Amino acid sequence: MRGADSAVGLATTSLIDASLDVGDRRTRRHVACFILLGLALIVLIGLNVAVGSVAIPLTDLPGLLFGGDTGSTATQIVWSIRLPRLVAALVLGGGLALSGFLLQTFFNNPIAGPFVLGISSGAKLMVSILMVLVAGAGHSVNSAAMIAAAFVGALASMGLVMVLASKVESMAMLIVAGVMIGYICSAITDFIITFASDASIANLHNWSMGSFSGTSWANVQIMTPVMLVASVLVFFLAKPIGAYQLGEHYAHNMGVNIRLFRVALVLLSSLLAACVTAFAGPVSFVGIAVPHLIRWLFRTAKPLIVIPACFLGGAVFCLGCDLIARTAFAPTEINLSSVTAVFGAPIVIIIMLRRRRRA
Amino acid sequence: MTLPPVRRIMVGVGLVLASALALSACSTAPISSPSGSTSTTATVAASVALGASGDLGNGWKPDHALALQYATGFSVDFYQDDIALIAINEGDATKRYILVPESVDTPKGIASDITVLRQPLASIYDASTPSVSMFAALDALDVISYGPQEADAWHIPAIKAQMTSGKMAYPGKYSAPDYEMLVKDKPDLALENSMILQAPEVREKLESLGVPVLMERFSYENHPLGRVEWIKLLGLLSGKLGKAEEVFADQIAKFEAVSDLGATGKTVVFFYINSNGGVTAWKASDYFSQMITMAGGDYGFTETGDDPAAATVKLEMEQFYALVKDADYIIYNGALGQPPTQLSQFTDLNPLLKDFQATQTGQVWTTTKVYYQDSADLATMMTDIRAMLTWSDGADDQLKFLRRLS
Amino acid sequence: MVRSLTAPPVASTGPSDPDHGSGADATAAxxxxxxxxxxxxxxxxxxxxxxxxxxxxxxxxxxxxxxxxxxxxxxxxxxxxxxxxxxxxxxxxxxxxxxxxxxxVAVVLTDGLKPDLMTCYDIVATGRYPHTGRFGVLGPEDRAQVRQAMDLLHAWELRDRDFGQISDGQKQRVLIARALAQExxxxxxxxxxxxxxxxxxxxxxxxxxxxxxxxxxxxxxxxxxxxxxxxxxxxxxxxxxxxxxxxxxxxxxxxxxxxxxxxxxxxxxxxPLFGSLEFGAPVGDPEVFVIAGGGSGIATYRALQQRAVPFATGVLHEADLDHHLAMRLASRVIAEPAFEPISDASLDQARQSMATCRAVICCLDQFGTINARNQELLDEARSAGQTVLTDVSQLDQVLGTRA
CATH class of the missing domain: 3.40.50.300 (P-loop containing nucleotide triphosphate hydrolases)
Structure with a gap:
């Protein structure tokens, strides 16, 4: 047994070590892909800061970002509008991709996504209650309440699913429970909508398409630690996930506590998905498409590599989609889920076709 | 079906009672009884109690209040130097604003909940479609820098021209406006309607960017003239209060002209077929139904449904048919989607529709798209309704706000 | 209930000497x-x-x-x-x-696992999980064990191949290597x-x-x-x-x-002698008489069994290969104790049995010293005018059977 290094040192060397196992070719590929992703991230961050409906000269940007210039409209645009939005897209996109990866591994199902356990339906139900029955009746609701409601709804539906699934000791039951809870929540939501005004219906629809618009620094201050901590915890699960990829029986045999592992995995993926849904609504396709993209790019399923890569990939994907959503038809914003679907769905289709051919 | 948190109800009720006590004499026209008797718009010049907008906070006393006859959703107290304290009733809270003339200093020591607005409010982001026409009626369109919809969506030529000439821009949907655009040329005020209640993050974002938000609530006014009276607030904001009073007086006169003509004894119902194939019908307490009654018609639909706060009732066609099949006139709400332009399109919406008496006598009318954009001119709707009620072969049936289907 | 028996001692190269007795055994694994x-x-x-x-x-x-x-x-x-x-x-x-x-304990199962994008090396390397640290990173000792395991199973040359694309036999080798790597x-x-x-x-x-x-x-x-x-x-x-x-x-x-x-x-x-499964003997009185010995009759016996033709055979010697199989497949076996020349009694029995058969198959070209008297059987068959064949396929024409 090796002695325990400091977690940070180990994490750093582990990433390099993990790829140094066999085949320099693989290592080189992994390193190259990480560099590629890193570059893409930097480029997209840069684009998201520099590009918007208001043109800001590139030369002014460093001064705005790092200088002390406060108060000009350009500063306000960059600091109060673009920056919080891009941090949200980065952090939420990364977490969403991780959530999708976890669930795809867990269910060994290539089209499992972060919301397969009914997360988004539960959140939508709570939001609809708040929107239709409270705000729709004329009472004011602040955004914190909306966020909290969505979060509570998401976790409540996850809790229900876990309780149901624990009665039957089967994995298939989890998906069944998730889908059923999703249907029940949707049915109740539809019921609420029957009595709703057209305005409420329109607003609820807007919410359910997902958006990073209007993100404030207060939002960022809450979502970032939650997402980052959850993501790091996922990284710490890399070893049992790797064992799990061989199958439950093998994982058990290699010493993984299957019960605890399942719970941890469902909890973490749900937490990630719930946080995204709370702050940005249900953003589709990121969780399904990005893990496939990463596996295709890196040619590996090794969790030590795939977990950070998925986070990066999700961040890049969301930053790109958000940029398009807000600039393509400015000033009108395209629905974020439309953009992610347009890019995400073909990816999933192509990958499915490749699998069929291989199998 | 409503499940409001109990506490919010108590607070809301308390505030409403408080403001009702403060606005001691505010009359509304009596709602017509189902039995068919008409009521007139017996207007009583109300004396709104001074101080209805609450305490300024620095010990000043108001000089006079803005006289309001029908509107209950807002109040204005005037102080020295024409400083105005505006209070908007937002249901369970009251939002207050102080409007300070250009040459006057902002008073010190005012209550912390009051938002300061300095004249001139030269640039307004108006996200509320109905209010734009009010600004137009005040010749104050120039005040609006950002409007609520694209140029092509406007049926009012003057507003459309304002947009195409670039004087009014469209910054995106109210739920996801282009904040960058709004920050670059920052408006002095954002005028929103109650849709924003369900997208609170937009309001919060605008305020954090330094754009004060004022939510107009005239769609909550039950009385039609109560709605129109909000033009006084918009007049105040755009510095055209005098003109607003004129326009409003003109509207009252026209209303009275029509209602004085008396009852016709004809029944009218107002509804539309919703996306589920069911009927959404307006209640008798809704402002439009009241206009029908004031114009001399008899509103034929008396159900009130489960939700007292809602303006409409949803029901199945069979039920609706049984209740109102003998109505003399049908007005179909043409605001949503593609309204029918021919009688055959109307009857295609549901097989029972052809069995309504109004259909058989050819008295199916729809509201025009421009009606929903022209809330400043409800009086014309009154005359149109009267025209409908007294329509005979040969008379014009393609009016400004109502069209007969044939 | 059968009482427990300890397995026979192992000639192990380990340090400890395996005990022979049962009970509180210090090395009982x-x-x-x-x-x-x-x-x-x-x-x-x-x-x-x-x-x-x-x-x-x-x-x-x-x-x-x-x-x-x-x-x-x-x-x-x-x-x-x-x-x-x-x-x-x-x-x-x-x-x-x-x-x-x-x-x-390490397991090797038959669940068709289909891990995605894992090479054979990756699969074997997972066996090291109980020995690696928090992130499952392999150290030099781990890599050595993996190498050793794969070498033993002749799987090292498969190390870079995708696990999903190798044959079943190779997969099993890899999985056993994995189990081995777990030490x-x-x-x-x-x-x-x-x-x-x-x-x-x-x-x-x-x-x-x-x-x-x-x-x-x-x-x-x-x-x-x-x-x-x-x-x-x-x-x-x-x-x-x-x-x-x-x-x-x-x-x-x-x-x-x-x-x-x-x-x-x-x-x-x-x-149990050969560890093989044999079909049952054809039912009925013998129709064919087979002269065989020294293993020459095996193919014929099997062919007759396939055609469901009951047969008799002799004179064989006990412990002869033919005898071993004939005991399972023939209706009648005439045998002589091992290494004894054929006795009169045996020959008589064979003669009688042969007479009731419709055909005779002789699988031997020549006879040795101990079974020399089978020649007499053969001669008798010929002179009696019985159908004498040397090959089973010829039988099909005579008996109307099909293979």
């Missing part, structure tokens, strides 16, 4: 006491008692559904034992954490040769035995192939869905008729 296995609290097999030395190869045999998998799953702790205890290295398995157990004391395998070609079957079992003997790893596996179990196991345990029917070294289990009884063979039999 695996002990099951009064073990009861089953699902959901319903016992399937009761009273399993095993006491294994390190390096024992145990084969679990029995009909389908007899509970072999259940026993293996219980040993690997996928299923809770319903009753009784399992001790590995004196420690009770029920008290062990998953992690502790992982260092003692366990016990390897549990469920039907390891199930989908393998004959060549791979042999290879695999040979490797397992080698592993057991060289490294002292106890191998517990279920097998369908009785002949393989007979040849490769030190200890055979037979289950039938209700209990442990028999337990002991192959020599006691694979004995005349015992397998037939346990497995309920009615249309044939199991031949």
């Amino acid at each position: 695996f002990r099951a006491t009064q073990l009861s296995v089953g699902y959901d609290g319903h016992p399937l097999i009761d009273d399993i008692d095993l006491d294994l030395e390190p390096g024992t190869v145990l084969a679990l045999i029995g009909p389908n559904g007899a509970g072999k998998s259940t026993i293996l799953k219980t040993i690997a702790k996928y299923l809770a034992a319903i009753h009784g205890a399992i001790h590995i290295d004196q420690r009770c398995v029920a008290d062990m954490t998953n992690r502790d157990l992982a260092r003692k 366990p004391q016990i390897i549990v395998l469920d039907e390891p040769t199930a989908y393998l070609d004959v060549r791979y079957k042999l290879e695999l079992l040979a490797i397992l035995r080698q592993m057991a003997k060289r490294r002292g790893i106890t191998v517990i596996m279920s097998l369908h192939e009785l002949d393989m179990a007979q040849k490769i196991a030190d200890l055979v345990v037979v289950v039938d869905g209700k209990s442990v029917v028999a337990q002991g070294p192959p020599s006691t289990i694979f004995r005349g008729g015992r397998i037939d009884q346990i497995f309920g063979l009615t249309d044939g039999s199991y031949d």
Whole structure:
């Protein structure tokens, strides 16, 4: 047994070590892909800061970002509008991709996504209650309440699913429970909508398409630690996930506590998905498409590599989609889920076709 | 079906009672009884109690209040130097604003909940479609820098021209406006309607960017003239209060002209077929139904449904048919989607529709798209309704706000 | 109930000298006491008692559904034992954490696993998990073990290949290498040769035995192939869905008729000498007489059996290969004790039997000293005008049979 290094040192060397196992070719590929992703991230961050409906000269940007210039409209645009939005897209996109990866591994199902356990339906139900029955009746609701409601709804539906699934000791039951809870929540939501005004219906629809618009620094201050901590915890699960990829029986045999592992995995993926849904609504396709993209790019399923890569990939994907959503038809914003679907769905289709051919 | 948190109800009720006590004499026209008797718009010049907008906070006393006859959703107290304290009733809270003339200093020591607005409010982001026409009626369109919809969506030529000439821009949907655009040329005020209640993050974002938000609530006014009276607030904001009073007086006169003509004894119902194939019908307490009654018609639909706060009732066609099949006139709400332009399109919406008496006598009318954009001119709707009620072969049936289907 | 027997001692190269006695054995690698296995609290097999030395190869045999998998799953702790205890290295398995157990027991299963994008090296490397640190990163020691395991299984050349794209035989080798890399004391395998070609079957079992003997790893596996179990196991345990029917070294289990009884063979039999399954003898009075000996008659006997033609054969010598098979397939066998020249009595019997047959097949070209008198039989047949053939295919025309 090796002695325990400091977690940070180990994490750093582990990433390099993990790829140094066999085949320099693989290592080189992994390193190259990480560099590629890193570059893409930097480029997209840069684009998201520099590009918007208001043109800001590139030369002014460093001064705005790092200088002390406060108060000009350009500063306000960059600091109060673009920056919080891009941090949200980065952090939420990364977490969403991780959530999708976890669930795809867990269910060994290539089209499992972060919301397969009914997360988004539960959140939508709570939001609809708040929107239709409270705000729709004329009472004011602040955004914190909306966020909290969505979060509570998401976790409540996850809790229900876990309780149901624990009665039957089967994995298939989890998906069944998730889908059923999703249907029940949707049915109740539809019921609420029957009595709703057209305005409420329109607003609820807007919410359910997902958006990073209007993100404030207060939002960022809450979502970032939650997402980052959850993501790091996922990284710490890399070893049992790797064992799990061989199958439950093998994982058990290699010493993984299957019960605890399942719970941890469902909890973490749900937490990630719930946080995204709370702050940005249900953003589709990121969780399904990005893990496939990463596996295709890196040619590996090794969790030590795939977990950070998925986070990066999700961040890049969301930053790109958000940029398009807000600039393509400015000033009108395209629905974020439309953009992610347009890019995400073909990816999933192509990958499915490749699998069929291989199998 | 409503499940409001109990506490919010108590607070809301308390505030409403408080403001009702403060606005001691505010009359509304009596709602017509189902039995068919008409009521007139017996207007009583109300004396709104001074101080209805609450305490300024620095010990000043108001000089006079803005006289309001029908509107209950807002109040204005005037102080020295024409400083105005505006209070908007937002249901369970009251939002207050102080409007300070250009040459006057902002008073010190005012209550912390009051938002300061300095004249001139030269640039307004108006996200509320109905209010734009009010600004137009005040010749104050120039005040609006950002409007609520694209140029092509406007049926009012003057507003459309304002947009195409670039004087009014469209910054995106109210739920996801282009904040960058709004920050670059920052408006002095954002005028929103109650849709924003369900997208609170937009309001919060605008305020954090330094754009004060004022939510107009005239769609909550039950009385039609109560709605129109909000033009006084918009007049105040755009510095055209005098003109607003004129326009409003003109509207009252026209209303009275029509209602004085008396009852016709004809029944009218107002509804539309919703996306589920069911009927959404307006209640008798809704402002439009009241206009029908004031114009001399008899509103034929008396159900009130489960939700007292809602303006409409949803029901199945069979039920609706049984209740109102003998109505003399049908007005179909043409605001949503593609309204029918021919009688055959109307009857295609549901097989029972052809069995309504109004259909058989050819008295199916729809509201025009421009009606929903022209809330400043409800009086014309009154005359149109009267025209409908007294329509005979040969008379014009393609009016400004109502069209007969044939 | 059969009492537990210790497996024969292992010629191990380990430091400790294996004890010969049973009971409190310091080197007992695996002990099951009064073990009861089953699902959901319903016992399937009761009273399993095993006491294994390190390096024992145990084969679990029995009909389908007899509970072999259940026993293996219980040993690997996928299923809770319903009753009784399992001790590995004196420690009770029920008290062990998953992690502790992982260092003692490795499994090789038949679930068709389809891991995505994993090379064979990756698969074998997962075996090191109980030994690696928090993130599962392999150190030099781990890499060495993986290399060693793969070398032993001749899988090193497969290391960069995608696991999903190799043959079943190769997959099994990789999975066993994985189990080996785990450095366990016990390897549990469920039907390891199930989908393998004959060549791979042999290879695999040979490797397992080698592993057991060289490294002292106890191998517990279920097998369908009785002949393989007979040849490769030190200890055979037979289950039938209700209990442990028999337990002991192959020599006691694979004995005349015992397998037939346990497995309920009615249309044939199991031949423990060669470890082969034979179909039943054709029914009826002999129609063909076969003169054979020294193994020459085997093909003919089988061909006749296929055509369902009852036959008699002689004069054979006991312990002759032909005699061994003829005892199972022929209606009548006339035999002489081994190495004795053919007696008159035997020859008479053969003559009589031959006379009642419709045809005679002679499988021998020439006769030796001990069976020289079979020539007389042949001559008699010819002179009596009986159809004498040298090949079974010729028989088809005579008897109207088809192959």
